[in-house]
Amino acid sequence: MIQFTDVVKRYPNGVEALKGVSLTIEQGEFVAIIGLSGAGKSTLLRAINQMHTITSGSLKVNGVEVSSLKGKSLRRFRRGIGMVFQSFNLIKRTTVIKNVLAARVADMSVLQSLLSFYTKKDKIIALEALDQVGILEKAYIRADQLSGGQQQRVALARTVAQQPSIILADEPVASLDPVTSAQVMNDFLRINEALNITVVANMHHVDLALKYARRVIGIKEGIIVYDGPAEGINRETLKEIYGRDLTEDELKGEK
Amino acid sequence: MAAFIAMIKGIISSMLKWITPPPLVLSNGKVVRPAISAMWIIVPIISFLTLWSISMTRFRLDMLIRRGGQFFVIVSRMIPPNYAYFDNIITPMISTILMSLVGTIIGAGLALPFAYASSELNQSKIGKFAVRGFFSIARTLPVLVLAVIAMIIFGAGAFAGTFAIAIFTFTIMVKMFFELIDTADMGPFEAILSSGASRIQAFWTSIMPQLWGQYYSLTLYNLEMNIRNAAILGYVGAGGIGIVLAERLAWRVYPDVGLILLVLMITVLVIESISREIRRRLL
Structure with a gap:
């Protein structure tokens, strides 16, 4: 369970990205966060695993106050939370399997990770994760040889190999074409349902957000303006989130 | 006094007018003023530095013309080289190569952790600037x-030379590599960090795979440089x-000198071409 209570995030340059956010996400939910660029979506997501520290308020994940974590305990906490990025953030010059195995280094000693000493168990976990997203046969190919959609699946497999209870996805399909986007979103949905992993995803594509997420959170200038089921989103709520009416094309995330 | 300042101002403004290129008028009447060329500053500075160096070093063209021919006299005495002397130089030549090889490997290895400490990945600003400054x-x-210095500590010999090369390589590799x-690409680093890895682990698994090729290439480049360095270290x-x-x-x-220089040149050329070939394949 993720529990925000009056969370404020102020950056050193004075920008207030979150202005008192309160919300609760239960284990196993699939939540999409929508809103304009700069509305605070990214900050909200990165606050959950302390990639950004919050300025005030309380943020609890599975009962643990996140801002109290430091050093080793923070790293142990992060192991339980996977993260997927818009730009995939793969290590391009190395193989797919090594990318997925990279998610295992957090569980290894420094010496083991320096020597890249992965156990057989680690390798099996990595290969099973690749199988989950349907690209097992690409395991020993260099990551930069894959298409964008395949790269995002590797990134998803890397996250699954981490065996997290929560996956945070920062614009996971923003740089993919519509067909590939749908495939990747299906992967997210399957993993969400099969493994009961909470998925919190920032989405530019409103139509995809409404199609895949059961719950949608609309954020505007650091304040939550909508929080409810995807079916509850209509013209009016979108207008409130985005500040004006959206056209048919804009709903599909096309310019 | 006021008249003097006005005069200086007048001189400067007339000089500026002289070096300012004429404005360009476009066909639609818009006027563009080209920037004053930086050459007006660079050329006088370089000229001044050159003249200063000539007077400082007492560089004399007539000396170069009168005695310069001696260079070719000495070279001609080296030809033909004394090939019989080869047995005497094979051991020091191999020792030169080994000195630079071992020194380069040690220096390059030591440089890795300190390059990390000097890079933006080091969160401690004080630590980073302390290491960089050092x-x-x-x-x-x-x-x-x-x-x-090494000879004062360890005594004369190849060990001192190896030590000097290792330290020299160490200090320049730190700078070259931290840059x-x-x-x-920091994206993979963020990804591994978010999975709960420490910064060192994230660096090793996400940044180093991007850089291994360039790291080996830098090391080989240093090896080339160090072979030449090692050849002169014997002088001290x-x-x-x-x-x-x-x-x-x-x-x-001179015939012995001729052979030494010949062997040295061939060695440097061979090592440089091997190194260049490996580096080409690495990148």
């Missing part, structure tokens, strides 16, 4: 000075071919 100072020491780290007694070269040159046994 290496900036350390880099000002020429390899010959390092060799002399590479700072140009690496720090082992290698330089000792023999200095001695033969002092005795003016």
Whole structure:
């Protein structure tokens, strides 16, 4: 369970990205966060695993106050939370399997990770994760040889190999074409349902957000303006989130 | 006084007018003023520095013309080289190569953790600038000075030379490599960090795979440089071919000197071409 209570995030340059956010996400939910660029979506997501520290308020994940974590305990906490990025953030010059195995280094000693000493168990976990997203046969190919959609699946497999209870996805399909986007979103949905992993995803594509997420959170200038089921989103709520009416094309995330 | 300032102002403004290029008028009547060329500043500075250097070093063209021919006289005495002397230089030559090889490997290996500490990945600003500052100072020491210091500590010989090369490589590799780290793609680093890895682990698994090729390439480049460095270290007694070269040159046994230089040139060329070939394949 993720529990925000009056969370404020102020950056050193004075920008207030979150202005008192309160919300609760239960284990196993699939939540999409929508809103304009700069509305605070990214900050909200990165606050959950302390990639950004919050300025005030309380943020609890599975009962643990996140801002109290430091050093080793923070790293142990992060192991339980996977993260997927818009730009995939793969290590391009190395193989797919090594990318997925990279998610295992957090569980290894420094010496083991320096020597890249992965156990057989680690390798099996990595290969099973690749199988989950349907690209097992690409395991020993260099990551930069894959298409964008395949790269995002590797990134998803890397996250699954981490065996997290929560996956945070920062614009996971923003740089993919519509067909590939749908495939990747299906992967997210399957993993969400099969493994009961909470998925919190920032989405530019409103139509995809409404199609895949059961719950949608609309954020505007650091304040939550909508929080409810995807079916509850209509013209009016979108207008409130985005500040004006959206056209048919804009709903599909096309310019 | 006021008249004087007005005069200076007048001179400056007329000079500026003289060096300002005429404005360009476009067909639609818009006027563009080209910028004043930087050459008006650069050329006078370079000219001044050149003239100053000539007077400082007492560079004399007539000396170059009168005595310059001696260079070719000495070279001609080296030909033909004394091939019989080869047996005497093979050991110091191999020792020169080994000195630079071992020194380069040690220096390059030591440089890795300190390059990390100097890079933007180091969260401690004080730590980062302390390490960078230390290496900036350390880099000002020429390899010959390092060799002399090493000889005071360890005594004359190849060990002192190897030590000097290792330290020299260490200090320059730190700078060269931390600049590479700072140009690496930080996305994968964020990804591994978010999975709960420590910064060192994230660096090793996400940044280094991007940089291994460039790291080996830098190391080989240093090896090339160090072969040449090692050849002169003998001049101060720090082992290698330089000792023999200095001695033969002092005795003016030019055919022997000729052979030493020939072997040295071939060695450097061979190592450089091997290194270049490996580096081409790495990148």
